[in-house]
Amino acid sequence: MSVTVRVPAKVNVQLAVGAARPDGFHDLANVFLAVGLYDEVTATPSPDGLRITCDGPDAAQVPLDRTNLAARAAIALAERYGRTPDVHLHIAKDIPVAGGMAGGSADGAGALLACDTLWGTGASREELLDICAELGSDVPFSLVGGAALGTGRGEKLRPLDVGGTFHWVFAMATRGLSTPAVFREFDRLAEGTRVPEPIASEPLLAALAKGDPDALAAAVSNDLQPAALSLFPELADTLDAGRAAGALTALVSGSGPTTAFLVRDAAGAQKVAEALASAPACRTVRTAVGPVPGVTAL
Ligand SMILES: C[C@@](CO)(OP(=O)(O)O)[C@H](O)COP(=O)(O)OP(=O)(O)OC[C@H]1O[C@@H](n2ccc(N)nc2=O)[C@H](O)[C@@H]1O
Numbered sequence: 001m002s003v004t005v006r007v008p009a010k011v012n013v014q015l016a017v018g019a020a021r022p023d024g025f026h027d028l029a030n031v032f033l034a035v036g037l038y039d040e041v042t043a044t045p046s047p048d049g050l051r052i053t054c055d056g057p058d059a060a061q062v063p064l065d066r067t068n069l070a071a072r073a074a075i076a077l078a079e080r081y082g083r084t085p086d087v088h089l090h091i092a093k094d095i096p097v098a099g100g101m102a103g104g105s106a107d108g109a110g111a112l113l114a115c116d117t118l119w120g121t122g123a124s125r126e127e128l129l130d131i132c133a134e135l136g137s138d139v140p141f142s143l144v145g146g147a148a149l150g151t152g153r154g155e156k157l158r159p160l161d162v163g164g165t166f167h168w169v170f171a172m173a174t175r176g177l178s179t180p181a182v183f184r185e186f187d188r189l190a191e192g193t194r195v196p197e198p199i200a201s202e203p204l205l206a207a208l209a210k211g212d213p214d215a216l217a218a219a220v221s222n223d224l225q226p227a228a229l230s231l232f233p234e235l236a237d238t239l240d241a242g243r244a245a246g247a248l249t250a251l252v253s254g255s256g257p258t259t260a261f262l263v264r265d266a267a268g269a270q271k272v273a274e275a276l277a278s279a280p281a282c283r284t285v286r287t288a289v290g291p292v293p294g295v296t297a298l
């Protein structure tokens with residue numbers, strides 16, 4: 001018997017970042033939108049103990065030891081229920097690695113639900129969300145999907161209404177960016193300034209509720225973008241190339257370096273995707289719509 005789930009990537013349509021906290025994290029107003037690029041996680045009993053395998057274009061960059069978020073999820077669930085994590089987790093990876101699209105978090109949330117089903121654990125939604133929050137700030141959102149406002153370090157979620165489907169183009173970059181390094185660069189750039197409390201933008205929430213791409217384009221923001229551009233300056237050219245090709249707006253996704261382009265419809269996506277294919281720091285271009293549901297059994 002085996003259990004397969006699929007889990008979407010995310011883009012942050014707003015990422016407001018507060019000052020560094022004593023624990024090293026930053027308080028956020030993090031507006032997540034799940035988009036239709038997916039990893040699949042398959043859990044199969046493994047009498048020889050925990051085993052991780054991965055395939056896909058970025059598979060070589062994925063750790064196959066107990067640091068993999070999917071492995072950590074299986075171990076955390078097994079510990080809670082007093083059993084051994086005797087499972088083979090296979091990750092079919094389509095979400096870019098270290099791309100600011102929460103691919104590792106997706107695998108953590110996916111593995112958790114797949115193991116819960118395989119082992120018949122019957123953990124409640126609250127327990128699963130608790131384990132997700134222990135695994136990482138983005139992991140609870142990967143479980144629930146849709147659209148949500150994340151506060152605290154991003155793990156406290158409030159689901160958001162979305163009145164339509166938004167069309168996106170994503171440019172995957174030629175190298176990755178480390179999330180802690182981007183937050184450190186944010187702190188460095190903010191030195192000597194007063195960092196305001198992170199607050200969700202009302203016009204942005206209204207644009208999502210209405211499903212209005214023009215209003216959303218006018219309201220998106222990412223406080224980590226200057227830090228990501230400082231560490232990876234060529235991304236500015238990719239953003240410009242997408243804007244010139246007619247994107248309604250262009251921004252870095254989360255900590256980057258994936259860049260995200262909001263377009264009006266599928267035809268607009270095609271045009272922007274073609275223009276981005278030749279941008280210098282761009283490795284691959286993908287189109288996707290959002291919101292989409294979180295972890296889903298196949
Ligand atoms: C920036 C965001 C935006 O959604 O995503 P990515 O762009 O990485 O996908 C998230 O906040 C990333 O969440 P996640 O990748 O789960 O990070 P975690 O494992 O919790 O933390 C990794 C490191 O990022 C920094 N960190 C993370 C979250 C936060 N609110 N403040 C932080 O300062 C800390 O240095 C922490 O040690």
Ligand SMILES: Nc1ncnc2c1ncn2[C@@H]1O[C@H](COP(=O)(O)OP(=O)(O)O)[C@@H](O)[C@H]1O
Pocket residue numbers: 061062063067068069070091096097098099100101102103104105107108177179255256
């Ligand atoms: N299942 C996983 N998939 C991808 N990366 C993982 C996974 N588990 C752990 N990692 C580690 O986490 C780092 C960041 O992963 P990822 O979630 O892809 O990026 P981001 O946080 O930018 O969205 C990777 O470079 C890798 O070392």
